[in-house]
Amino acid sequence: MHEVAQPRPYIRAGDEPFLEFDQVDYVYPDGKRALQGISFKLYRGDRLAVVGKNGAGKTTLAKLIAGIYRPTSGKITSINDQNVGMLFQDCDDQLFCPTIFEDIAFGLLLKGFSPETTERQVLEWARRLDIERFIHREPHHLSYGERKRAALAAVLAMDPDILILDEPTVGLDRESEGIILDVLSSFQGTIVCVSHDLFFLYELCQRALVLKNGMVHHDYTMEELVANKETLRDHGLDFTFRFQCCAASREDPLPERASLHSANTGNAFIELQGYSYRYPSGVWGIKKIDLKIGRGERVALIGENGAGKSTLALCLSGIFKGSGVYRLDGEAISEKRRKKLWQRVGIVFQDSRDQFFSSSCFEEVAFGLKRLGIPKKDIEKRVKEALAAVKLDGYEERVPHHLSGGEQKRLALATILVMKPDLIILDEPTNNLDPQGEESLIEILNSINSTLIVISHDVCFLSFICDRAVILHKGEVVGDMSYEEFLRSEQESVRHHHEHGYRQRCCHRIRELFYG
Amino acid sequence: MDKIIMRIPYYLWLPAAGILVVTGFAFYMIKKARGASPEHHNAEAFDIDIPSMGILRGDSFIHRWDPRIKLASGVLFSFFSVSLTSFSFLLASMMWAFLFCFLARLPSISIKRRLKPIVAFTIALVVFLPLTAPIKPDSRLIVFEPFTSLALNYDALLGAIAIGIKATTVVLITTLILETSPYTATIMALSKIGVPGSLAQMLLLTYRYIFVLISEAERMHRAMKLRGFEAKTGMETLRIVGSFIGTLFVRSFERIQRITEAMEMRGYRGHFPGFYPFKAGTKDWILGLLWFAISAGLYTTEHFHVIRLIKGLL
Numbered sequence: 001m002h003e004v005a006q007p008r009p010y011i012r013a014g015d016e017p018f019l020e021f022d023q024v025d026y027v028y029p030d031g032k033r034a035l036q037g038i039s040f041k042l043y044r045g046d047r048l049a050v051v052g053k054n055g056a057g058k059t060t061l062a063k064l065i066a067g068i069y070r071p072t073s074g075k076i077t078s079i080n081d082q083n084v085g086m087l088f089q090d091c092d093d094q095l096f097c098p099t100i101f102e103d104i105a106f107g108l109l110l111k112g113f114s115p116e117t118t119e120r121q122v123l124e125w126a127r128r129l130d131i132e133r134f135i136h137r138e139p140h141h142l143s144y145g146e147r148k149r150a151a152l153a154a155v156l157a158m159d160p161d162i163l164i165l166d167e168p169t170v171g172l173d174r175e176s177e178g179i180i181l182d183v184l185s186s187f188q189g190t191i192v193c194v195s196h197d198l199f200f201l202y203e204l205c206q207r208a209l210v211l212k213n214g215m216v217h218h219d220y221t222m223e224e225l226v227a228n229k230e231t232l233r234d235h236g237l238d239f240t241f242r243f244q245c246c247a248a249s250r251e252d253p254l255p256e257r258a259s260l261h262s263a264n265t266g267n268a269f270i271e272l273q274g275y276s277y278r279y280p281s282g283v284w285g286i287k288k289i290d291l292k293i294g295r296g297e298r299v300a301l302i303g304e305n306g307a308g309k310s311t312l313a314l315c316l317s318g319i320f321k322g323s324g325v326y327r328l329d330g331e332a333i334s335e336k337r338r339k340k341l342w343q344r345v346g347i348v349f350q351d352s353r354d355q356f357f358s359s360s361c362f363e364e365v366a367f368g369l370k371r372l373g374i375p376k377k378d379i380e381k382r383v384k385e386a387l388a389a390v391k392l393d394g395y396e397e398r399v400p401h402h403l404s405g406g407e408q409k410r411l412a413l414a415t416i417l418v419m420k421p422d423l424i425i426l427d428e429p430t431n432n433l434d435p436q437g438e439e440s441l442i443e444i445l446n447s448i449n450s451t452l453i454v455i456s457h458d459v460c461f462l463s464f465i466c467d468r469a470v471i472l473h474k475g476e477v478v479g480d481m482s483y484e485e486f487l488r489s490e491q492e493s494v495r496h497h498h499e500h501g502y503r504q505r506c507c508h509r510i511r512e513l514f515y516g
Numbered sequence: 517m518d519k520i521i522m523r524i525p526y527y528l529w530l531p532a533a534g535i536l537v538v539t540g541f542a543f544y545m546i547k548k549a550r551g552a553s554p555e556h557h558n559a560e561a562f563d564i565d566i567p568s569m570g571i572l573r574g575d576s577f578i579h580r581w582d583p584r585i586k587l588a589s590g591v592l593f594s595f596f597s598v599s600l601t602s603f604s605f606l607l608a609s610m611m612w613a614f615l616f617c618f619l620a621r622l623p624s625i626s627i628k629r630r631l632k633p634i635v636a637f638t639i640a641l642v643v644f645l646p647l648t649a650p651i652k653p654d655s656r657l658i659v660f661e662p663f664t665s666l667a668l669n670y671d672a673l674l675g676a677i678a679i680g681i682k683a684t685t686v687v688l689i690t691t692l693i694l695e696t697s698p699y700t701a702t703i704m705a706l707s708k709i710g711v712p713g714s715l716a717q718m719l720l721l722t723y724r725y726i727f728v729l730i731s732e733a734e735r736m737h738r739a740m741k742l743r744g745f746e747a748k749t750g751m752e753t754l755r756i757v758g759s760f761i762g763t764l765f766v767r768s769f770e771r772i773q774r775i776t777e778a779m780e781m782r783g784y785r786g787h788f789p790g791f792y793p794f795k796a797g798t799k800d801w802i803l804g805l806l807w808f809a810i811s812a813g814l815y816t817t818e819h820f821h822v823i824r825l826i827k828g829l830l
Contacts, residue, residue, distance in 0.1 A: 068777045086781055092728050093774040096721060098699045102791050107782035109789030140727035158782060319738050342742045354735040357756070357763045371744025401766065415743065 017041035018190075019065065019082065019162070024074035026060055026214075034060040035214045038074070042162070042190060049201040049222060050194045052211035053236035053434050054404035058194040061211065062086065062164045065192055085160030089167045089432075091151035095139040100131060100150045103139070107158040125153040130179050143306035145176030152180060156187070165193040169200050170431045171350065173304040173457050181502065196434045198239050199506040202226060210235055227513040236436035243511050245460035245487075269295035269329055269451055270316065270423065277315050277322030285311030286322065287475040295329075295422075298452040300462040300483060303472035309455045310350070312472070313425045316453070317345045329422070343372065346416035350428040352408040356400035361392065361411055364400050368419040386418035387411075390444055406437035413444065425453045430461050460503075463487055521670055522658045529660050576696070578620040582800040583697040583705035583792070589807035590689045596811035597685045603674075605818045606681045612810060613688035620696050630691045631684065638680030645669075645676040699723060701792040708794065717788055721775070728771070733764055 019042040026035040034057045042048065042065070050058045063069045064076065066086045088094050097103040101122055108118040126132045129149040134142050142150065148168070155163065165184075169177055177200075184191065184204055195201055201208070201222065208225040210218035212235055218225070225231065232238040270293040277285040286308040293299055301309045314320040318333070318341030326333040328344065349355055358364040365383045374382065387393055390410035395403075400411055409429065416424055426445075430438050442464045445452065456462050462469070462483065469486035471479030479486070491504070578586070597609040617627060649672030651657070656670040694702060700720060707716035740760065747753050817823060 063777070066781060068781065084781070086778075088774060088778055090771075090774070093771060094778045096724055096775055096779060098720065098724055102700055105791065106784075106789060109791065110783035110785075115793060138727075139724070140731070154782065314738070317742055319741060342744050345742070347739075347742055349735060349739055351735070353767065354732070355739040357736060357740065357759045359759070367745075368743035371746075401763075419743070 015043045016079065018044050018079040020075075020077040021064075022075045022077065024064065024071040024076060026057075026064060026069060027072045033214060035064070038064075038214075038216055040209060040216060040219055042192070044161075045188075045190060046207060047191045047205040048193070049205040049208040049225075050192060050211065051196070051198070051201070051208055051225070051235065051237055052217075054406040054432070054437065056211040056235075057214040058211055059089070059166055060214075061209075062166055062192060062194050065162065066164050082161045083158065084162045084164065085155040085158050086164040087152050087155050087166060087168055089170065091144070091147045092139070094151040094154060095147060098138055099136050100126075100139060100142070100153075101135045103150060104135075104154045104157050107154065111158070121157050122153075125157045128183055129153045129156075145172050145305040148172060149176055149179060152183065156183070160189060162190045162192065163187060165191065165195070167195055167197075167432065168193065169195065169197045171305075171428055171457075175304060177457075196237075196432070198226065198237065198435065199242075199503045199510075202506045202510060203502045210237075223513055226510045229514070232435075236434040238439070239435035240514065241439050241442070241464070242435075242460050243507065243514070245463055245507065267294065267330070268292035268327070269297070271325070271327040273325035275315065275322055275324035275326055277311055277320050279311075284308075284475045285320070286315065286472075288324070289475075289477055291470065291477060291480070293451060293453070296449065296451055297468060298454070298466045300466035300469045300486075301453055301455045301472065302457075302459075302462070302469055302486075307472040308475035309472055310427055311475070313347055313427060313453065313455060316423070316425065317341055317347050343419070344421055345423045345425065346419055346421035347425045347427065348409075348412050348416055348429060350431060352405075352412035353401065355412045355415055356408070359399060360396065361387065361398050361400055361403075361414075362396040364411065365414050365418050368415060372419060382418050386414040389417060389447070390414045391440060405432035406434060406440075409433055409437065409441070410444070413441075417448070421450060423451045423453065424448065425455070427455045428457070429454065430456060430458050459487070459490055519654065519656045520659055520667070521656045523661055524658065525661050574621045574696070576620045577799070577803070578616060578692065579696045581696070581803055582794055582796040583701045584708050584794055585796055585800045585804040586697065587693055587702060587705045588709050589804045589811075590693045593807055593811040594686045594689050596815040597689075598682045599815055600682075600818055601678070602818055603678070603681075605814055606678060606685075609814055610681050610685045610688070613685045613692065616692055617688055620692060622691065622695050626695055627688070627691055630687050634680070634683045634687050637683065638676070641676035641679055642673065646673040648672075649675075698792065704788075704790065704792055705794070713787065720788065725771075725775075729764075729768060732767060736760060736764065 021038050021040050024035060024038040025033070026038075027033050038061065050061055052058055060069065063086075064071060066084050068086075095103050097106055104122040104125060105118045108121055109115070113121065122135070123132070126135050129152060131142075131146055131150050131153060134146055134150070139147055139150065148171075152168075163184075168180060168184075172180070181200070181203065191204065193201060193205055205222055208218070208220045208222050209216055210220065210225065210231065217235065218231060220228075220231075225237075229238065229240065232240070270291070272289050272291045275289045275291075276287050279285055289312065301312065303309050311320065315322050315326070318338040321335075321338060328337075328341070331337065333341065356364055358367060362383055365386055366379050369379045369382060383396070384393075387395055390413050392407065392410055392414060395407070395411070400408065403411060409432070413426075413429075429441060429445075433441065438461060442461070445454075445465050452465065454462055454465055466483045469479065469481055469483050470477060471486075481489075593609070593612075597606070597613075600606050600609060646658075646668040649669040651667070651669055657667040658670050658673070659667050697705070703716045703719050706719070707713045737760075740756070745756060747757070
């Protein structure tokens with residue numbers, strides 16, 4: 001356990017701070033104290049990472065810097081009126097106009113720019129974020145990555161002095177992440193970035209503010225942060241398990257798994273033949289998929305935003321009915337069986353909140369068991385076991401919506417695990433998880449015996465769980481290989497496309513710093 | 517005494533009814549078969565079809581028409597149209613609306629999508645209104661022999677058809693207005709012709725967030741189905757649906773707060789910016805006057821029996 005008395009103040013010699021927090025407290029209207037005694041200085045051109053466990057007060061601090069919240073006590077001093085822009089975690093909050101063009105133009109027109117200048121600016125930012133093709137489309141017709149880029153374009157078009165980013169990389173594919181990173185790297189102003197993605201932060205920021213329980217515990221340089229294992233461990237940021245992923249050369253060993261599962265690939269547990277699904281809009285979700293998955297196999301479903309990964313998951317769970325052959329455990333899925341698939345297939349959704357509609361964690365986890373007709377006396381036992389399996393013992397009476405992001409993710413997993421399904425599908429399970437939460441999730445998933453399908457952009461996380469990689473592109477399977485093979489081809493591709501290989505680069509640098 | 521205006525013998529209505537039933541069944545079977553193919557998705561509980569209004573297709577003179585005058589003309593025309601009573605005038609107003617949809621080269625798919633609920637509504641009216649409308653002493657009836665006690669109210673049938681035509685005309689005009697100007701421009705035009713600005717802003721935000729809300733509800737509903745939820749008649753279902761709606765409400769409320777924060781951060785202080793500077797020229801006014809003349813002309817001709825007067829004079 002490391003000791004923290006007072007965080008060492010960060011001072012930039014010769015520079016005047018242009019934003020200063022002095023003993024700032026923030027208490028939410030419901031009485032919850034989110035921040036306490038926050039003091040730090042922000043300098044022009046600073047690139048500040050705000051890190052800490054889920055619920056440490058990072059987003060609240062970001063909103064105080066943005067001027068959205070006013071401090072309950074303490075003082076925030078700003079030199080001149082700083083123009084602050086903020087990229088919200090959920091880009092749908094930020095795209096409130098009927099078209100992307102109007103969204104980007106919104107702030108510029110309110111600033112008093114002429115329609116001609118506004119149009120020029122909108123087109124310029126759309127070009128830089130590669131969303132020109134969608135400029136006159138409605139936000140709900142775009143993929144998540146495209147929407148995120150559009151939201152960033154709308155913020156950057158306002159030419160902010162301080163740019164605040166709240167979890168900018170969550171749910172993004174590599175292409176969108178690369179575009180966003182390129183644009184942010186050339187941004188001249190100050191950046192404050194709230195994220196759990198330490199590789200991204202290491203590439204973007206020089207300074208790290210570590211929060212715990214609403215207080216500043218450290219004010220480090222990024223190098224100091226990533227080299228300090230004790231601090232990382234104490235703040236749920238220990239991402240050193242990821243070092244195994246950044247193999248320096250082709251010959252380096254691939255990540256070690258906690259347990260290797262004996263998958264029966266001989267007889268297909270899941271079998272799809274020429275399976276397709278088309279959305280009402282006419283867009284193909286998946287197209288003529290041929291896939292066999294053995295019982296107990298752990299498959300990574302990989303592909304860009306909009307590749308059809310979630311659609312395939314919904315078809316496998318019986319929510320969507322496509323055409324073609326679908327067999328589960330040798331049985332063809334008829335209409336009658338499709339309606340009963342929920343008893344055998346469970347999905348943990350990308351946004352855990354989608355799974356909660358009960359007033360307590362107990363009720364939430366017990367919901368599925370009641371539908372399965374499990375006797376009342378067994379329900380209590382199984383709910384307790386499931387909560388314990390995801391390390392949420394004692395959370396029975398807590399309100400699901402009041403839990404932190406990591407806890408919500410684990411609760412969502414418990415709601416599925418309790419039903420003991422044969423197949424579990426996880427959609428972007430690492431979204432919003434701190435590194436400690438990720439490590440704990442890996443541990444939990446490796447202790448499950450069900451067949452697993454994991455949808456994620458996080459190649460490293462997948463390497464700890466999956467044996468096989470199925471790659472989707474535009475609704476079709478374009479690759480199916482062992483995960484080892486996939487990882488090696490990824491490393492090759494990174495070596496050939498240096499611009500997207502920043503994660504590997506960061507990983508090497510951090511590993512060197514870490515081991516001195 | 518009820519006035520029976522038509523007696524339909526069984527050898528006429530029975531084959532007609534048979535054909536109707538067979539056609540309906542065939543239509544149902546075709547739809548079912550198509551539903552199983554990937555060309556058509558399976559309907560979900562939250563499959564709400566909201567026509568898209570964001571993308572403009574075409575560049576006709578109607579697309580270039582100033583949205584304020586177009587909107588005012590369309591609203592006025594709709595009011596006059598629904599005031600008409602005779603079939604010839606009702607059909608004339610519907611043809612006018614169709615003509616402009618054709619001149620604007622509106623894609624038939626958007627017209628079909630908007631007319632679909634109206635057609636269903638009209639069919640329901642045509643079937644049920646003649647059977648359920650009270651029969652007055654001077655009511656005209658249609659009788660299907662030999663079931664003389666089962667009579668259709670002929671006046672109610674005509675009323676149902678008239679309602680259908682009026683609804684079709686209004687929907688066509690609405691389609692014309694919404695599909696030939698950007699949605700934002702139409703809503704901004706609304707506020708320019710007297711609709712309170714805050715209401716116009718609410719309409720803008722509603723259109724944007726209805727899709728987000730539907731998607732959220734859809735995801736939650738899927739999660740419920742995947743844990744065995746099946747809507748039944750009973751307290752348990754009511755309790756679950758109550759929790760579902762409550763959760764959706766809380767999430768929407770939280771979203772509203774975040775949207776407000778995002779809007780304020782981009783300089784919003786109670787007003788949306790003027791995305792589309794309106795400029796009305798002579799052509800816009802001439803087109804507006806033409807629409808007004810047609811609307812008022814149809815109404816006055818019918819209301820003051822102008823055709824009968826002219827015939828009388830001749």
